[in-house]
Amino acid sequence: MPDVPFLELRDAVRSFRTTTGQELPVLRGVSLTVHSGTSHAVLGRSGSGKSTLMALLGLLDQLDAGTYRVNGQDVHSLRDRDLSAFRGEFFGFVYQRFFLMPHLTALQNVELALVHASRAGRRQRRQSALEALDRLGLADRAHHRPAQLSGGEQQRTAIARALALVPRVVLADEPTGALDEKTAEDTVSWLLSLCREQDIALVVVTHDPQVAARMDATHHLVEGQWAP
Ligand SMILES: Nc1ncnc2c1ncn2[C@@H]1O[C@H](COP(=O)(O)OP(=O)(O)O)[C@@H](O)[C@H]1O
Ligand SMILES: [Mg+2]
Secondary structure, eight states: OTTSOSEEEEEEEEEEEOTTSOEEEEEEEEEEEEOTTOEEEEEEOTTSSHHHHHHHHTTSSOOSEEEEEETTEEGGGOOHHHHHHHHHHHEEEEESSOOOOTTSOHHHHHHHHHHHHOOOOHHHHHHHHHHHHHHTTOGGGTTOOGGGSOHHHHHHHHHHHHHTTOOSEEEEESTTTTSOHHHHHHHHHHHHHHHHHTTOEEEEEOSOHHHHHTSSEEEEEETTEEOO
């Protein structure tokens, strides 16, 4: 089994219609193979299609053409219900804006994700959430609300939320875009080491060459295609 990639995107094509009705080709034949436990950086100018690619990888959008296999299964053959099950079981998401609920504590934010995605009872959820925060060095921040956390701590809380269910892959779209350079580096270190430890694959969109250099592979998108 180790030779079967966890994600296998082949010749992905995705277009959108502009408001004037024109067809806007955003991804024009993109392939990406991601094995368990490997890390990938996706670089490219604004508008090059990075977020569109991430949405496809995370089963939040569908290809116009091409194929996509997740865990060996062609996602085209999955129904909506199976798609959401796959998304919940296999994927963790991290975004530039942390998307934490402002009125909930760090702990409650992580627990909330577990309510939606697991059948574990309340006590077990709390335990898993605390462990996830602890792994991100946030044990003593568990009862702080987002406004009482620094930007880096907020993003680490969001990472704890993404990792709490131990996904097979984390998709991070500009996770350090709102952080200063030093905090960005720390945050990526947490993300990278926790993913490696648990054999979780990682795909990170970034503008930061230092962040990209730390991944196993880097890929440059130029107008919807990989740069040669
Ligand atoms: N849902 C959509 N409808 C129409 N156009 C879209 C949609 N999503 C993205 N686009 C367009 O696709 C292009 C690439 O967007 P995106 O993937 O967000 O780029 P990036 O993340 O690299 O900045 C942009 O021109 C954007 O306006
Ligand atoms: Mg984007």
